[in-house]
Amino acid sequence: MTIEAAQQRVDEWINTIGVRYFNELTNMAMLTEEVGELARIIARRYGEQSEKESDKQKDLGDEMADVLWVLICLANQTGVDLTEALEKNFEKKSQRDGERHQNNPKLKD
Numbered sequence: 001m002t003i004e005a006a007q008q009r010v011d012e013w014i015n016t017i018g019v020r021y022f023n024e025l026t027n028m029a030m031l032t033e034e035v036g037e038l039a040r041i042i043a044r045r046y047g048e049q050s051e052k053e054s055d056k057q058k059d060l061g062d063e064m065a066d067v068l069w070v071l072i073c074l075a076n077q078t079g080v081d082l083t084e085a086l087e088k089n090f091e092k093k094s095q096r097d098g099e100r101h102q103n104n105p106k107l108k109d
Contacts, residue, residue, distance in 0.1 A: 002083070003082045003083045003086065004081075004082075004083050006068075006072055006082075007072055007075060007076055007081075007082060010069065010072045010073060010076060011076050014073065014076075021073055021076070021077045022073075024074065024077060024078065027070055027073050027074050027077070028074065030070050031067065031070040031071060031074065034063070034066045034067045034069075034070055035067055037063055037066070038060075038063045038064060038066075038067055040055065041055060041058050041060055041063055042060075045060070
């Protein structure tokens with residue numbers, strides 16, 4: 001699925017099954033909540049915290065998809081074309097960081 005198709009599909013779902021978008025501030029709060037849930041799993045599964053039994057069954061991909069879903073909702077309701085935005089972001093990062101990371105001794109094996 002392309003990013004464009006994902007934006008269209010989320011919009012169709014919201015307007016048929018979801019009734020309407022939550023407002024932007026609500027979605028921003030929801031995005032923060034979803035990122036927190038993802039961070040909890042990452043911290044416990046890959047970090048130094050011990051993983052609770054209740055977290056062991058959590059699907060990391062599903063949690064990432066929750067973050068992506070709400071981000072797409074925000075993009076749709078604010079008129080952001082995520083494909084275009086990501087392309088511009090690649091250009092920005094390539095110009096800004098084109099040699100910086102390659103010359104960083106901390107990233108060498």
